[in-house]
Amino acid sequence: MVFIKWLDDHLEEAFLVICLVLISVVMMAQVVVRKVPGIQPLTWAEEFSRFLWIMSVFVSLAYTIRKESMLRVGVVLDLFPVIVRKVVGICVDIVVIAMMGICAVNSIGVYNKIVASGELSPAMQWPMAGVYIFMLIGFFLATARGVQMLIIHIRHFGDKVATTLEQTMEDAKSEAAAGQHAEGGNE
Template identity: 30%
Template sequence: MSIIKKIDDSFEKIFISLFMITMSIFIFVQVISRYVFGDSVTWTEEASRYLFIWLIFLTIGIGFKENKHISIDIILDLCPPIVQKVMKQVVYLLVFSLSIFFVYEGYILVQQMMVFGQTSANMQIPMWLVYLALPVGFLLTTIRLLQISITLWTNQSEVQD
């Protein structure tokens, strides 16, 4: 069971770390090739952009799981603990609904991109791989929202921070 917990805790973080390291290397290669050798490696800019898109969508769920998203909680702090839980749950349900919508629409978008067969300009990779970040990211977000909703009501502490 501990292996499943480790995978659950670090799944997105592993990919985000790999994408961030790769993106940094690509940007470093681009800068060196442009300013030292006077010629740029064109595919590194495109690859970095696509990795950044994936980074953005993969971090949404982690933000919810670790309670790192920006929030204005002045009114929430004035409420009793049970009202705080209810208000948080309402927000989670609203974001969950929006996430499900984005998973569905993202799936349709990926399907359309597969039919069109569009490829990227420099690397010639299928663009549906780039657009796949939308449904995958929001699918992981829905999973994380379910987890924190369950934790909100099963945790013995008053309110999660």
């Protein structure tokens, strides 16, 4: 059960961190290798980093849905009563589920065409299906996270909700307290 909870909280986050670290390491190695005379540049580094970037973009869809950090204008919603804000939030969840679901279903056809083509990447000669599978995974995971958030928002419909300003102030206080705690631990 602890593992399931960890996956719920950190699955996408862990994948995104791994991708970012790998991109950084590979590109740094590419820079270093180019400066050393007599060593051939890494012909695969840019392609590998591009593939990781593409993978991270699709997985980050689910991450932003789960963390509720999608682009939105919370200040405008704060002008409305709490009940309207919550109903709008649920409507947004439904639209997200519908859009991600449509993209997920359509990505199956795209993926099948790539698999059928047998296309290989130019530098590394990897099957392109290995990259395109993350489009499929990303949209299906985003759809699942949308459903998860809809359920959470319906379950907590009666709970008090903070305005954007209140939430920003609370986040700032938490960050300040964490900073003071970290400074205290360094002394």
